[in-house]
Amino acid sequence: MKRFILFIAVFVIFYYFSNAQEEVKTEETTVTDVKDKPVKSPFETSVLIDFPTTVIPSKGSFQLLIHHRFGTINNGISDIYGIYAPSNIKMTFDYSLFDFLQVGFSSEKNNKIQEIHGKLNVLTQTRSGSIPVSVSLYSMAGIGARSEDFYGKTYKFINRLSLFEQLIISRKFSERLSLLTGASWSHYNAVSYDKGEKHDHVGIHVGGRCKIWSENSFIFEYTYPFKIVPSEELNPPKPGFSAGLEFGTSTHGFQVFASNYQELNPVQNISRTQSDFFKGDILLGFNITIRF
Amino acid sequence: MLTRLLFTLCFLLICMMMFTSCEYDIIEFEKVDPTVEIKFSNDIMPIFNNKCNVSGCHTVGHGVIDLTAANAYNQLNAKNFIDLDYPAESRLYKILVNVGSSHTGRSTPAEQDLILQWIKQGAKNN
Numbered sequence: 001m002k003r004f005i006l007f008i009a010v011f012v013i014f015y016y017f018s019n020a021q022e023e024v025k026t027e028e029t030t031v032t033d034v035k036d037k038p039v040k041s042p043f044e045t046s047v048l049i050d051f052p053t054t055v056i057p058s059k060g061s062f063q064l065l066i067h068h069r070f071g072t073i074n075n076g077i078s079d080i081y082g083i084y085a086p087s088n089i090k091m092t093f094d095y096s097l098f099d100f101l102q103v104g105f106s107s108e109k110n111n112k113i114q115e116i117h118g119k120l121n122v123l124t125q126t127r128s129g130s131i132p133v134s135v136s137l138y139s140m141a142g143i144g145a146r147s148e149d150f151y152g153k154t155y156k157f158i159n160r161l162s163l164f165e166q167l168i169i170s171r172k173f174s175e176r177l178s179l180l181t182g183a184s185w186s187h188y189n190a191v192s193y194d195k196g197e198k199h200d201h202v203g204i205h206v207g208g209r210c211k212i213w214s215e216n217s218f219i220f221e222y223t224y225p226f227k228i229v230p231s232e233e234l235n236p237p238k239p240g241f242s243a244g245l246e247f248g249t250s251t252h253g254f255q256v257f258a259s260n261y262q263e264l265n266p267v268q269n270i271s272r273t274q275s276d277f278f279k280g281d282i283l284l285g286f287n288i289t290i291r292f
Numbered sequence: 293m294l295t296r297l298l299f300t301l302c303f304l305l306i307c308m309m310m311f312t313s314c315e316y317d318i319i320e321f322e323k324v325d326p327t328v329e330i331k332f333s334n335d336i337m338p339i340f341n342n343k344c345n346v347s348g349c350h351t352v353g354h355g356v357i358d359l360t361a362a363n364a365y366n367q368l369n370a371k372n373f374i375d376l377d378y379p380a381e382s383r384l385y386k387i388l389v390n391v392g393s394s395h396t397g398r399s400t401p402a403e404q405d406l407i408l409q410w411i412k413q414g415a416k417n418n
Binding site for chain 1: 295296299300303304306307310311314315316317318319320321322349356389390395396397398400401402
């Protein structure tokens with residue numbers, strides 16, 4: 001009987017310690033996994049409304065973005081609040097070379113700007129909080145493909161070039177709320193002084209997403225432009241504001257919003273916007289993101 | 293992590309190269325001689341024919357204004373697209389030159405200047 005009790009005692013102790021060890025192993029594994037895993041979808045797509053987010057689809061993903069901007073709502077019902085007015089459209093094709101590097105090409109209708117761009121995640125926010133924010137660098141070079149008539153009497157090919165560099169910092173605060181901020185530099189190689197244009201502008205960006213229900217969210221974006229060299233500017237650019245709703249699935253993102261940005265090129269929007277959202281210069285638009 | 297660091301350095305290097313390769317040129321356009329009379333039929337109407345009254349846009353029954361040869365002049369006046377007191381404030385001119393307007397990039401600066409000079413000269417139906 002004593003042997004039996006001893007056997008039971010040894011078995012229970014062995015069983016207890018073996019289980020305890022497994023639990024420790026599981027805990028260690030979980031801690032390690034959580035520590036290394038980036039936060040899940042801080043934003044639905046790689047573009048919030050007009051400007052990029054810190055999101056890069058997984059390595060090998062191909063992505064098609066369709067940006068569409070209707071006309072101004074000021075003409076009222078005569079053109080269904082801009083829906084039947086002349087619109088602007090941009091097609092973007094992106095490919096993720098790595099989980100942290102995306103390259104792409106865009107073509108825009110109004111100013112016929114052909115863009116090549118790249119986005120690199122320097123830091124990615126982790127679930128454990130060891131890295132509290134995501135930091136991305138975005139770089140874009142655009143070539144205007146309109147006729148030489150638009151570039152003046154001393155035309156050079158390099159005059160068609162425009163550049164855009166942006167630093168983006170984002171944080172997913174909770175399952176519902178993600179915010180981003182950033183700074184950008186926009187440059188035109190050639191501008192018309194007669195029109196009061198400037199070569200360089202700096203932009204400060206703020207944006208965010210707040211989930212309302214399931215994968216449907218409220219999104220907003222605000223951009224404030226500054227001149228690099230303080231000087232009198234004939235038509236200083238106005239700040240940009242956009243707000244709308246985002247609907248997401250695993251392979252699609254759909255954003256519908258109101259904005260005062262007519263153009264679909266960041267340099268054009270930051271440097272030359274003359275419309276003011278809060279004075280009623282509003283345009284409706286939508287973005288469709290398709291991931292393959 | 294090392295790969296990411298290397299790519300970050302390369303990315304920054306490309307950004308720096310782009311930054312240092314910037315140019316600062318000025319675009320200057322040929323100006324229309326203000327002493328030369330601009331004719332609506334010969335100078336302005338061809339712009340409308342090439343850019344505006346094409347299929348689905350500013351034709352009879354389409355768009356905010358009809359810019360076909362038969363109706364363009366009357367419609368421009370009836371719908372207040374011309375401001376003779378402040379030519380540069382004319383709706384016809386502003387919609388072509390204002391960035392952010394729905395017609396930006398659709399006409400060349402030379403065409404815009406031609407339209408402005410025509411309005412400055414009294415916007416005659418000549």
